[in-house]
Amino acid sequence: MSTSPALCDRRNERDVLDRLLTSVRSGQSQVLVLRGEAGVGKSALLDYLVRSASGFRVARASGHEYETELAYAGLHQLCARLLDLRVRLPTPQREALEAAFGLSAAPAPDRFVVSLGVLGQLSAAAEDQPLLWVIDDAQWLDKASALTLAFVARRLLAESVGLVFAVREPSKVPELDGLPELPLAGLGDSDARALLDSALAGRLDELVRDRIVAESRGNPLALLELPRGLTPTELAGGFGVLDVTPMANRIEQSFLRRLDALPDETRRLLLVAAAEPVGDVSLLWRAAGRLGLDADDAAPAQSAGLIDLRGRVRFRHPLVRSAIYGTATLPEREHAHQALAEATDPESDPDRRAWHRAHATTAPDEDIAVELERSAWRAAHRGGIAASAAFLQRAAELTPGPADRGRRALTAAKATFDSGAPEAAHKLLALAGLCPLDDLQQAQLGRLRAQIVFALRRGSDAPPLLLAAAERLAPLDCKSGRETYLEALEAAIFAGRLNDRVGPHEVATAARDAPPAGTSPRSIDLLLDGLATRYTRGYVAGVAPLRDALDALGRDSDVDMRWVSLPWIAAGDLWDDETWHELATRAVRLARDAGALIALPLALGHRAVVHVHAGEFAAASALADEAEAITEATGNAPARYAELLLAGWRGVEPDAQDGLDRGLQNALARGEGRAIGGYGYVSAVLYNGLGRYDAALAGARSALEYDDLGIAGFALVELIEAAARSGAHEEAAAALRRLEERTAAAGTDWALGVQAWSAALLQEGTAAESCYREAIERLERTRVAIHLARAHLVYGEWLRRENRRVDAREHLGAAFDMFDGAGAEAFAERARRELLTTGATARKRTVDTRDALTPQEGQIARLARDGLSNPEIGAQLFISPRTVQYHLGKVFAKLEITSRGQLIRLPASRF
Incomplete structure (x- = not known):
């Protein structure tokens, strides 16, 4: 197959693309990201790929700089011809796609249910014919499309689907990070010279040629376009070629020199086309007609090869579009957008019409602001939070009345924050703060400002701000005020020992003095009351109200996904393994059903921790891997505590300690004081398993320097064993008294079981044996099998020291089997060594890794x-x-x- 001149010296790249197509034809999905500077040949390679895709169903899309805020605009270019396949999808996915693309009036879909629907469409289409999706200028995709396509790219495997992106460097598309890449550099000197010669009508001085080749750095578009803007004299002498501006600007300048030669009417027509990225030719002509322009005005640009108007508006290169739009004056842009607004059907495309109207003026206009507000509602309804925020921001800017401007700016700030742009939201709050706001709006502004601070730093700055917002909101809106108290308490718990200003006790005290929830408290009201009691009156007093709150949350079918973490942590603090299990399982189910991949990684992490304590390490690992894959796809903050806990229990020291060190440093950088307790506890588990009790004692001590909710109790158990084995008996006895206060109040089999084995470590004779037996009996009734294994281990070790070898073998063997089956290598090795001293043997299970399930x-x-x-x-x-x-x-x-x-x-x- 012949190639265009722009594909000189691209044999290696073409081979990669050819192999991609071959793999897809064989039923193996392939994803590739082409990266390179403007003009380096990405589009030419995409053209080659499409031409080579014989037998494929091909769809192409291109990101547009002026369409980045219109939700699913890029995705719609790809999915339009596949929408008939939505009938094959499960109902939630089909309805989500219909809502996202404006085909129904269904409630706003979660964008990741949309993602799953797109994945389902691709899979269905590929059953009939190999499918190739090509996305050019992916750096300008709207956020919703970029997230969806990135999600799909990471979930493809056994489908005949190829997904290829082209991204301009140095632009950054974080959604595509981690996908297979093919970086594109400039052409080699010989091929660059050949390509330059193909663009010239006559001979060129060798020194001038070498200079152009050197300055273009082998960029094909630069080699083709730069000489076209130079006179024969300049080419002959080399004058006018040297330029230190970035390559994209230099190529734009080349295009601009060619634009300068065009009639004024042609340049005006090109500006209208540049301002409307959809590529609708009929819309272009309608808008052009309103400006007195016609087809004759397009001819010079078509002859110059700058634009193609056959079927769809396509510029020679995106830099042509940006050069035209970027150099137009503000009045010229406004006239173009006004013509496009007037030519856009208000019934079929009201949002794009509103967007053009908003860019057709800089003067305040209430009518346009109202129209933008309606567009924002529709965008949010389709799940386009970022688009909704953009509409609201522009609406606020165009609002003439200061009171309405403040209201819209506040609403825009909330939408912008929800879309994942806290810094941009902060700027909108500054605009809102300059406007007259009523007391409730002022309180809402304070709450949002505090939420932004918490999202950005997660340190000690957020709790006092959230507490102040709660105190201001509570008299005006009791429900919102109590929610904000709970947010402040969560922030204070999160900041933990790094919080030197407002801690959980201070927030809890203020919450107890706040207006009560009333006669019909919500489950989260009971949670707030329970936690407030826990922090103002102590652990024992907090048990009953927290248990009531957890029971209510278990019955509440409408609880917001925001309140997943705190109840689960509280259940662990109460040693309530049943509720712990149920809350984690429910959170995963709700997040999966809703396709809420923002909340799902956290829920998966909670469920993975439950699996670790149940001795189900393989299941925990699968969930941790899934959570990590989702956070990579969405760009959310990682939730890796389950992964580190799993490493601690597995007991492979180099891997675990390296992960602990890196995780702790990352957490400290984010201000996660609670993580210090968590990592101290995991370190104690690791070193107790390895029998390095001094190191385990240091980890447990670190954890217990602060009463971290859901961690301190577990750390006490580790400290008691480490101290008892290290000879620090007084420290172990003091820790046991602290533990007994908690476990006796909790009263669950889990609590009383760990209390019994911990007490046994400090006793002798029949008293010790009675405690060991009680521990095993109680823990056998729980879900926390890994702790049952620990009870068998410490009892077996005690029996061996009592020279009761036969009895010791029974419990050490049980411990070994449980630990070895789970994958707790260090604890299993500890049990195996003890068995050897009794005269028994225990072999590690060996599994051919080729036959082990991932x-x-x-x-x-x-x-x-x-x-x-x-x-x-x-x-x-x-x-x-x-x-x-x-x-x-x-x-x-x-x-x-x-x-x-x-x-x-x-x-x-x-x-």
Whole structure:
């Protein structure tokens, strides 16, 4: 196949693209990001790819600089021809797509349900024919499209789908970070000279040629375009070529020199086309007609190769568009946008009309502001939070009345914050603060400002700001005020020992003095009251009200996803393994059902921690991996506590300690004081497992320097064992008294079980044995199997020291089997060494890693064993049914079975 001149010296790149197509044809999905500066040949390679994709169903899209705030604008270019396949999707996904693309009046969809719907569409389309999606100028995709496409790119596997992006450097598209990349550099000197010669009508002095080649750095577009703006005299002598501006600006200047030669009417027509990125030719002509322009005015630009108006408006290069728009005067842009607004149908496309109207004026205009506000509502309704924020921001800027301007700026700030842009939201709050606001609005402004501070730093600055906002809101809006108290308490708990200004006790005291919830308190009102009691009157007094709150939350079907973490942490603080399990399971289910990938990683982390304590390390690892994949796709802050806890219990010291060190430094940089307690506890677990009790004692001491909710109790257990083994008996006894105060008040089998084995460590004779037996009996009734294994281990060690070898073997063997089956290597090795001293032997289980299930394969196997279909598994794990089937094929081969029904007969330890 012949190639264009712009593909000189691109054999390696073409080979990569050819292999991509071959792989997709064979049923293996492929994703690739082409990165390079403007003009380096990305678009030419995409053209080559499309021409080579024989037998493929191809869809192309291009990001547009002036469409970045219109939600799903880029995605719609790709999905428009696949929407008929939505009938094959599960109802939530189909409805989400219809709402996102304005095909229904359904409530606003979560953008990640939309993502799953797009993944389902791709999978369905690829069943009939290989599919190729090509996205040029991805740096200008709207946020919703970029997140959706990045999500899809990370979930493709066993579908005949190719997804190729082109991104301009140095532009940054964080959503695409981590995907396979193909960086593009300039051409080599010989190919650059050949390409330059192809663009010249006559001969060129060798020295001038070398100078142009050197200054272009082999950039193909620069080689083709720069000489066209120079006179023969300049080319002959080399004058006018040297320029130190960035390459994109230099190429733009080349285009501008060519534009200067065009008639005024042609340049006005090009400006209208540049201001309207949809590419609708009929809309362009309607707008042009309002400015007195016609087809004859387009001819010079078409002849110059700057624009193509056949079927769709396409510029020769995005730099042509940016050069035209960027150099136009403000009045010229306003006239172009006004013509486009007048030519846009207010019924079929009211939002784009409003956007053009807003850019057609700089003067305040209430009518336009109202129209923008309506567009913001529609954008939010479709799930375009970023678009809604952009509409509201422009509405505030164009509002003539100061009171309405303040209201709109405040609303815009909230939408901007919700869209994930806290710094931009802060600027809008400054605008709102300059306007007259009533008392409630002032309080809402203070709350949002505090929320932004918490989002940006998560340190000690946020609690006093949130507390002040709560105190101001409570008399004006009791519900919002109490929610803000709870936010302040969460911020204070999060900041932990790094909070030297307003701690949980101060927030709790203020919350107890605030207006009560009334006769019908919500579950989160009970949670606030319970936590306030916990921090003002102590652990024992807080048990009953917190238990009431957790019971109410369990019955509350409408609880907001914002309140997932605090109840779960409180349940762990109460040693309530059943509620702990139920809250985590429910949080994952709700987040999955809603497709809420913002909340899902946190919920997955909670559920993974529950699995760790249940001794189900494989399941915990799968959930931790899933949470990490989602945070990478969404760009959210990582939630890696479960991953580090798992490393601590596994007991592989180099890996665990390295992760602890890096995690602690990252947490401290973010101001997460609570993390110090968490990492201290995990360190104590790690070193108790390894039998390095001095190091374990240091970790536990660090954890217990502050009463971190949901951590301090666990750390006391580790400290007692480490201190008892290190000879620090007085310290161990003091810690036991602190532990007994908590566990006796909690009264659960988990609490009383760890209390019993901890007490046994400090006793002798029949008293010690009675405690060990009580610990095992109680923990056998719980979900926390890893703690039951610990009870067997310490009892077996005691029996061995009492020279009761036969009895010791029973409990040490049980401990070894449980630890080894879970993957707790250090504790298993500790049990194995003790068994050897009794004369017994224990062999580590060896599994050929080629036959070991990966965490994702294990998770799929468990769901299939539970009776879920491939589409149901795919919906839970955010992968396509074809990918589920692909993984199940590998599961069956590794487990040496042939059907899903055989999974039921296999022990859970196999996966």
